[in-house]
Amino acid sequence: MPQSLQITAAAPDPALLDLPWDVPLEEWPDKVLAALPRGISRxxxxxVKMSGRVIAIKEIGETVAFREYELLRALQRLRVPSVVPVGVVNGRRDASGERLETCLVTQHLQFSLPYRALFSQQLQPDTTTRLVDALAVLMVRLHLTGFYWGDVSLSNTLFRRDAETFAAFLVDAETGDLHDRLSDGQRAYDLEVARVNVIGELMDLEAGELLESGVDTVAIGAALVERYTELWDTLTGAESFSTGERWRVAARIEQLNSLGFDVGELDITTDVDGTTVHIQPKVVDAGHHARRLMRLTGLDVQENQARRMLNDLDSYAAAADRQGEEEEFVAHDWLTTVFEPAVRAVPRELRGKLEPAQMFHEILDHRWYISSEQGRDVPLPEAVASYVEKVLRARPDEKAVLGVSDTAVLPVVRD
Structure with missing residues (x-):
């Protein structure tokens, strides 16, 4: 039966029309599907493979689909880590004319994994703590923009490696709401939902023998609350000092920069007699190091990857005795003589295993390790070759590679 499809998209791709919208999503043929790890979903x-890329399609109620689409667009404008919305497809009917659910379409986030897929790999003992830290940072960033999540969990989050840590991205925004500012009560409720959900999810991993032994799941939930509260207070808390300690204004800004946040605006006041200064950050924006690296090199990477690469750039400048030169010129030379040759030296068939920035970070780590082991300064090309053979070849692919075995896909959970 002919359909009257309505596709709402900011930049519609004509290839959307070629997908089998007259078939229930769970029955779509393998030829259009990309077998990638999926988290649990309601x-x-x-x-789905489309136009040389991968998109995620979720069947959901029409009203909720449009609402989530607009929320995700708003989060993109606010530069909050979240999946990128592609569009909404409604007006679907099957061959007999029966109405089918509306679909929300988003871009698949390359090099990201749901938490269950991460725990199915061989991970470091502190992986759980690092994931919870990443979730706490994401919650703070969302709350600073006035976004109330409503269903915070590891299941509604995707994780990317970010140097030695993880970066978290919001996936499911259907229970969320955007406000000018969140009340303390709204933040507290979101945090409590997160604590309870994370404990439950970790207990589920424990029951499936996917969690490292000896982990106190309740303590991990409490650590999430503690990490969130500490970061929130640091970013938003007021500070008072005497007028003779004005250097503390710069120190506060430097402290926030060290956490990866830029200060867009400070509220500075003095008391009646002018002896005490009060400061409070009014506008903080994450991505301090990532923005600096982007400005210098054009590389778009995660915050901790950027921090590590900037450190290597500083070391390069010092070794070449170029610290007094224009930073942009030095950065260009570092990009073309250090970073790009290192990445290109990795065999093409192995480059999809990790993001280039993460791969470069691990090469630097490997270089330090073998240099310490051998008692000499190992040249970068030699370190790259050693890293490829001893580390990278054994790593699982973390890029969105098509044709992955279906055994890597977690089961779909329906309402």
Missing amino acids: HVVRF
Whole structure:
């Protein structure tokens, strides 16, 4: 039966029209699907190959689909880590004319994994703590923008490696709401939901023998609250000092920069007699190091990857005795003589295993390790070759590679 599809998209791709919208999503043929790890969802979700990329499609109610689409667009404008919305497809009907659910379409986030897929790999003992830290940072960033999540969990989050840590991205925004500012009560409720959900999810991993032994799941939930509270207070808390300690204004800004946040605006006041200064950050924006690296090199990477690469750039400048030169010129030379040759030296068939920035970070780590082991300064090309053979070849692919075995896909959970 002919359909009257309505596709709402900011930049519609004509290839959307070629997908089998007259078939329930759970019955779509393998030829259009990309077998990628999926997290648990209340709805049917499929990864689909389209125009040389991968998109995620979720069947959901029409009203909720449009609302989530607009929320995700708003989060993109606010530069909050979240999946990128592609569009909404409604007006679907099957061959017999029966109405089918509306679909929300988002871009698949390359090099990201759901938490269950991460725990199915061989991970470091502190992986759980690092994931919870990443979730706490994401919650703070969302709350600073006035976004109330409503269903915070590891399941509603995707994780990317970011140097020695992880970066978290919001995936499911259907329970969220955007405000000018969140009340303390709204933040507290979101945090409590997060604590309870994370404990439950970790207990589930424990029951499936996917969690390292000896982990106190309740303590991990409490650590999430503690990490969130510490970061929130640091970013938003007021500070008072005498007028003779004005250097503390710069020190506060430097402290926030060290956490990866830029200060867009400070509220500075003095008391009646002018002896005490009060400061409070009014506008903080994450991505301090990432923005600096982007400005210098054009590389778009995660915050901790940027921090590590900037440190290597500083070391390069010092070794070449170029600290007094224009930073942009030095950065260009570092990019073309250090970073790019290192990445290009990795065999093409292995480059999809990690993001280039993460790969470079691990090469630097490997270089330090073998240099310490051998008692000499190992040249970077030699370190790259050693890293490829001893580390990278054994790593699982973390890029969105098509044709992955279906055994890597977690089951779909329906309402």
